[in-house]
Amino acid sequence: MKDIHRPTVLEEDLPNEPFEKETLLKLWNEYRERQKKEGKQNIASVMQMHSPELKDASTILFSVANDLNKVEMTREMEQLLPFLRNQLKHHSLTIQLKIKETIKEDAVYSPQEKYQHLKKINPAIETLRKGFDLDF
Numbered sequence: 001m002k003d004i005h006r007p008t009v010l011e012e013d014l015p016n017e018p019f020e021k022e023t024l025l026k027l028w029n030e031y032r033e034r035q036k037k038e039g040k041q042n043i044a045s046v047m048q049m050h051s052p053e054l055k056d057a058s059t060i061l062f063s064v065a066n067d068l069n070k071v072e073m074t075r076e077m078e079q080l081l082p083f084l085r086n087q088l089k090h091h092s093l094t095i096q097l098k099i100k101e102t103i104k105e106d107a108v109y110s111p112q113e114k115y116q117h118l119k120k121i122n123p124a125i126e127t128l129r130k131g132f133d134l135d136f
Contacts, residue, residue: 014091021054027087028052031080043076050100058092060084063100070097 028047036044046069055061064070077095085091118125128134 015089016058016092017089018057019088019090023088024052024054024060024084027084031083035076043072046072052095055096058090058094060093060095061098062095063098065100067099070099073097 028051032044032047035047046064049065049069050063053061062073064073073095074097081093081095085093115125115129
């Protein structure tokens with residue numbers, strides 16, 4: 001069996017050119033569209049939920065909705081990071097994932113609760129209720 005010798009490339013020797021956020025967004029969307037065409041709808045949807053932000057010159061901050069999305073993005077980074085690093089010519093690039101906290105409103109269940117919720121959104125609904133002589 002032949003032993004193949006490959007030249008070793010030190011990480012310090014790889015380019016780290018500066019890049020603009022617009023370029024990052026363009027490549028992010030290009031990658032997302034490629035995933036969508038390959039039938040990877042879940043990861044494409046996760047990548048579309050929020051826009052990546054630049055934390056500093058070498059760190060991308062990306063918010064996800066929950067732990068499941070974080071796991072999916074962590075797996076996807078095996079292909080996403082090399083793609084971005086090569087396209088941006090910035091090989092020390094990293095992505096930090098952050099779970100975005102969302103405020104959940106209480107679920108509305110009874111007809112009276114639903115009505116009160118709708119009335120809070122649009123007070124004119126009370127005029128309709130009175131005009132049609134409706135009761136709950």
